[in-house]
Amino acid sequence: MEKKLFILLVLFLFAGNAHAQLVYLKEGAKIPNHPRILLLQDEEKTILKNITSDQNWKKIHQVILTESDRLINQPVLERVQIGRRLLATSRECLRRVFYLAYAYRTSKDKKYLNRAEQELVKVSQFTDWNPSHFLDVAEMTMGVAIGYDWLYADLPQASKAIIKEAILKKGIEPSFNSKYNYWLKVSNNWNQVCNAGMSYGALAIYEENPTLARQIIDRAIGSIQIPMGDYKPEGAYPEGYSYWGYGTSFNVLFISAVQKVFNTDFGLSESEGFLKTAGYFQHMVGTSGKNFNYSDAGGGASLSPAMFWFADRNKDNGLLYAEKNYLNEEKSMSKDRLLPAAMIWGKDMSLAQANTPKQLMWVGQGKNPVAMMRTSWTDRKAIYVGFKTGSPSVSHGHMDIGSFVMDANGERWSMDFGMQEYESLESKGVNLWDMKQNSQRWQVYRYNNLAHSTLAFDNEFQKVEGKTAIQQYTTKPQFLSAVSNITDVYKGKVSEVNRGVAIINQQYVVVKDEVTTNENATTVRWAMLTPAEVTIEADGTATLTQNGKKLQLKVAEPANVTLKTWSTQGTHDYDAANPGTILIGFEAMLPANSKNNLTVLLIPEGAKTEPTIPVLKDWK
Structure with a gap:
């Protein structure tokens, strides 16, 4: 046999x-006798x-x-x-x-x-x-x-x-x-x-x-x-x-x-x-x-x-x-x-x-470039930001280009849903592994950009074949930042869009977008996915609350926008329930052939903010 x-x-x-x-x-290569995989005979003595x-x-x-x-x-x-x-x-x-x-x-x-x-x-x-x-x-x-x-x-x-x-x-x-x-x-x-x-x-x-x-x-x-x-x-x-x-x-x-x-x-x-x-x-x-x-x-x-x-x-x-x-x-x-x-x-x-790491910022390019920054390794209340660029076309990818997560005071304020269990989708006939632009994968709520802490123009999906990178970043503890030109995933909707994320003075986070429109006007949606309870205040800011802790969301630009929330319940019977989450943000009409700034501050309790935020080209 x-x-x-x-x-x-x-x-x-x-x-x-x-x-x-x-x-x-x-x-003729000779090899050890059994056991030979990972741990040779008697090597367990070192473990003991x-x-x-x-x-x-x-x-x-x-x-x-x-x-x-x-x-x-x-x-x-x-x-x-x-x-x-x-x-x-x-x-x-x-x-x-x-x-x-x-x-x-x-x-x-x-x-x-x-x-x-x-x-x-x-x-x-x-x-x-x-x-x-x-x-x-x-x-x-x-x-x-x-x-x-x-x-x-x-x-x-x-x-x-x-x-x-x-x-x-x-x-x-x-x-x-x-x-x-x-x-x-x-x-x-x-x-x-x-x-x-x-x-x-x-x-x-x-x-x-x-x-x-x-x-x-x-x-x-x-x-x-x-x-x-x-x-x-x-x-x-x-x-x-x-x-x-x-x-x-x-x-x-x-x-x-x-x-x-x-x-x-x-x-x-x-x-x-x-x-x-x-x-x-x-x-x-x-x-x-x-x-x-x-x-x-x-x-x-x-x-x-x-x-x-x-x-x-x-x-x-x-x-x-x-x-x-x-x-x-x-x-x-x-x-x-x-x-x-x-x-x-x-x-x-x-x-x-196992010593405490010294590096507060890590940036990697490649197929799915990311930047991660934090104000401390030892302070549980420290601020942390993860910033995602890349492409939806990468294996296991989502339409999450420009999205970010944020931690402060031991809580996650800006979040990502991550995956939906595969069998829950496949068992209902969803063709989950077709990555083309019009495939069913992107109809799954958690997988498209409308469920992520990023931008949408006229509520349209990001372009699957778009590819983005991190163009610049800073590593100074008082100004940790990363900037990405994410235009490629919005091709046809705008002429150019750059997004930068920064932790300023180890106090608060800024998310800044610079958008140049083409010959067509468009409505931009700025949204952040959060597990916090959201209260929109009379002064136009929002207060996010979870586990007795608070974070203020403040829109510095454009002026006079109205904050709003969106439900996180998907529209299909195969979409997972997303209890305890909500999207907070705003919509703004951007005229044709115009240059526009969107600047949002995420401010933990007790933090002090600067009066102005520099343009992205000066984040160096």
């Missing part, structure tokens, strides 16, 4: 596979030493053991597919096996071995791992590969045979089918996750089929360079915070495993912008504790194991500043399927030396 399967796979490889010829690996000397590491270690104990009495996983995805099951398999295998390697308690074996055998006997949605296959393969490799010496031979065949048949084989492997040529997170998963499968069964294993890993080294090109030049990740946590983490899992086995990562970690991307991720969380959740992102923030790898590679313990602060969130930590990797990547580091 295995011999026939092996012959079939080799035929797949050499008959029409563009990656059949080895480019990066050598035919770290635990005894540092209470921070002990806390993470204990979270894994406690959760592993809880898993002992849980029923094994069943093949439960939700819509087009088996992904939840695959992810839970990876989490369970990673935790249980880690618990066994660090404790040698066979209850963890036996429970992991049950899980491994059960998922290996599923009919398939759902190759039509290949992320499901990738994560399942990774989980099974880690279990097979880490527990290899102590698993019964009969179980190993079942698991090994599943890695080959249900994991690796479908990756050569052109119906399923389009991810080899794309630049989004699918490439990173799927190449990592397949390579873990190849490493697990390497000695059984070395030729096949080398082809898979060699293919991955070449393919994964495509999404790694998107970190250029400063490390901004195009798909945003949540997908950084997905794609980048699996990219690191791949690099780390390859480095461990072959003593080289083939230059991947030196790709332009890649090591810098840790700075992007660190600055993406505001002073409210919420992330800058543009595009298809969720709003939370939690410990990221990948940051331990970046801290080690950059020799910068300051990158773990936020991670150290997450250590008390044991419940959220135990949900992270990659948590044991933090113990591996951080085993030579001290969390006690």
